[in-house]
Amino acid sequence: MLANIVQNEYWMGTLLHELGHSVYSSKNIPASQPYLLRCESHILATEGVAMMFERFSKQRGWIEKVGLKVADPAAFDEAARKMQRNQLLIFSRWCQVMLRFEKGMYENPDQDLSELWWKLVAKYQHLK
Numbered sequence: 001m002l003a004n005i006v007q008n009e010y011w012m013g014t015l016l017h018e019l020g021h022s023v024y025s026s027k028n029i030p031a032s033q034p035y036l037l038r039c040e041s042h043i044l045a046t047e048g049v050a051m052m053f054e055r056f057s058k059q060r061g062w063i064e065k066v067g068l069k070v071a072d073p074a075a076f077d078e079a080a081r082k083m084q085r086n087q088l089l090i091f092s093r094w095c096q097v098m099l100r101f102e103k104g105m106y107e108n109p110d111q112d113l114s115e116l117w118w119k120l121v122a123k124y125q126h127l128k
């Protein structure tokens with residue numbers, strides 16, 4: 001794993017996310033473990049675990065356990081809750097674009113894919 005570390009919550013979340021993926025991609029899982037535990041898991045499982053690890057960057061309990069001090073716990077918890085909610089809402093809109101773009105691309109690969117992309121971005125993410 002190559003990581004360009006920046007000391008902030010965003011990059012901590014990114015690092016934790018990628019480490020969550022690495023759980024399933026490690027070449028160092030002992031051969032003594034059952035074969036199925038040493039193989040790549042389904043992408044749904046690896047992404048779910050990666051997203052679970054990513055959430056640690058917004059959990060005060062984890063942050064304090066790794067030795068960081070949180071000056072205002074109540075304010076931190078409230079901000080973290082709002083960030084988590086907003087990120088999930090934004091991500092859900094992004095997923096709408098990706099799903100429909102891929103579906104449209106395979107249904108009609110000869111169409112203007114750039115036009116399809118920006119039409120979906122405008123519709124689901126409200127961006128121009």
Ligand SMILES: [Zn+2]
Nearest residue numbers: 017021047050
């Ligand atoms: Zn991921």
